[in-house]
Amino acid sequence: MSETLHPNAPQHLPGFITAPGDTDTLMVVVGIVLIGSIMMVGNLYLRLHSMPERMAHKSQKLQFEIVAVLGLIALFTHNHLFWIIGLLLAMIDLPDFSTPLRSIAGSVRKIADGDATSETTELSGEPPPLPIAAETSSRPGEAGGHGHA
Structure with a gap:
């Protein structure tokens, strides 16, 4: 900062106040933290939102597609009832x-x-083919393969 200050300015200025034309480091740091926190919260939200679908996929449930559709409907409509129904379907084994x-x-x-x-x-008048089990036996003494003597 320059040696000459405005007459109404205090004699000691905090470190986050920059001179005209300098880079505002506090604003840059806050911007990076804000973008990072938005990305982390969004990632957490989407992971939480897809939890029923991942649960149904891991356990190879039959109702996986229904759970996935309910998750998409809940995502686009912001209706939490669809997400709860999808979570319950993912947890229940349907017969x-x-x-x-x-x-x-x-x-x-x-x-x-x-x-x-x-x-x-x-x-057609042709005799039906004999089933394999009804064929005559190859053992002697058995007539017709029935085993009655």
Whole structure:
């Protein structure tokens, strides 16, 4: 600072007051701290916000997509109810109904295919093919593979 001060200025000025034209270091430091704190709080917010989705992904939940959509809806609408529902869905194990239903559907399809082949052979007049289990046994003394003597 210059030796000549304004007559109304105090004789001792604090260190954060700079001379005209100098760099204001306090403002630069506060700006860096402000930007850093905004980035840290934003990162914490987004990590907290994606917590249900990460929980559902780690445990390989079936409802992962539903939890992810609820998280996005909560992010864009700022409606916390969607986030809470997503968190609860991520924590709950829903029973797997699709695997047994697929198995039942596959079994019914096999039964239907077996019935369809027997109906077509009856219409065509050809004898139906023998199942593997009903073939005659190769052991002597057994008639027809039934094991009755």
